[in-house]
Amino acid sequence: DAKTTQPPSMDCAEGRAANLPCNHSTISGNEYVYWYRQIHSQGPQYIIHGLKNNETNEMASLIITEDRKSSTLILPHATLRDTAVYYCIVRASYNNNDMRFGAGTRLTVKP
Amino acid sequence: ETGVTQSPTHLIKTRGQQVTLRCSSQSGHNTVSWYQQALGQGPQFIFQYYREEENGRGNFPPRFSGLQFPNYSSELNVNALELDDSALYLCASSHINSPLHFGNGTRLTVT
Numbered sequence: 149d150a151k152t153t154q155p156p157s158m159d160c161a162e163g164r165a166a167n168l169p170c171n172h173s174t175i176s177g178n179e180y181v182y183w184y185r186q187i188h189s190q191g192p193q194y195i196i197h198g199l200k201n202n203e204t205n206e207m208a209s210l211i212i213t214e215d216r217k218s219s220t221l222i223l224p225h226a227t228l229r230d231t232a233v234y235y236c237i238v239r240a241s242y243n244n245n246d247m248r249f250g251a252g253t254r255l256t257v258k259p
Numbered sequence: 260e261t262g263v264t265q266s267p268t269h270l271i272k273t274r275g276q277q278v279t280l281r282c283s284s285q286s287g288h289n290t291v292s293w294y295q296q297a298l299g300q301g302p303q304f305i306f307q308y309y310r311e312e313e314n315g316r317g318n319f320p321p322r323f324s325g326l327q328f329p330n331y332s333s334e335l336n337v338n339a340l341e342l343d344d345s346a347l348y349l350c351a352s353s354h355i356n357s358p359l360h361f362g363n364g365t366r367l368t369v370t
Contacts, residue, residue, distance in 0.1 A: 249301030
């Protein structure tokens with residue numbers, strides 16, 4: 149499975165867009181990019197996933213570069229409740245077990 | 260729609276003892292996965308069950324075992340507890356090949 153690299157921490161001002169980067173330079177053609185987040189004392193929460201096209205849902209947008217070697221999760225208007233650890237995971241969708249969580253990015257949204 | 264629920268929320272055991280953790284899957288989901296999350300780290304995959312059979316296993320010894328029941332609820336059993344087993348144990352359910360939905364975990368402390 150492709151390994152992902154994320155910055156350990158980021159800050160964002162409340163109301164501004166939060167852009168969380170992820171590098172996955174060894175991604176294979178059949179592997180999806182998944183994003184989860186974990187708010188303190190809770191289980192991870194699914195946010196979004198994509199293969200090669202940009203994706204958007206009610207929580208976030210996912211921008212995947214054309215070569216698929218990196219992606220960015222965008223929270224368009226960050227709130228204090230978005231403070232969490234964000235995990236970027238690469239996985240073939242036919243095998244959704246063994247989701248390999250790294251250390252993630254700790255996003256702190258500040259007033 | 261009822262989410263993933265886990266019990267108990269907290270548990271203290273002594274080294275060498277055995278423990279059973281329980282999980283009720285989200286309604287309609289037919290797979291269940293278990294993860295171990297040590298303090299300050301991302302979740303690590305233990306195993307997944309689909310249609311009551313183990314469908315993948317991570318790098319955990321045989322003293323970690325599980326069951327999935329016809330109603331898609333599940334148990335994680337750990338024998339001969341060690342101090343390093345102290346962690347947050349997370350259960351996640353899904354349809355096969357769909358994103359995981361996590362519970363809030365059971366905090367196990369081994370003394």
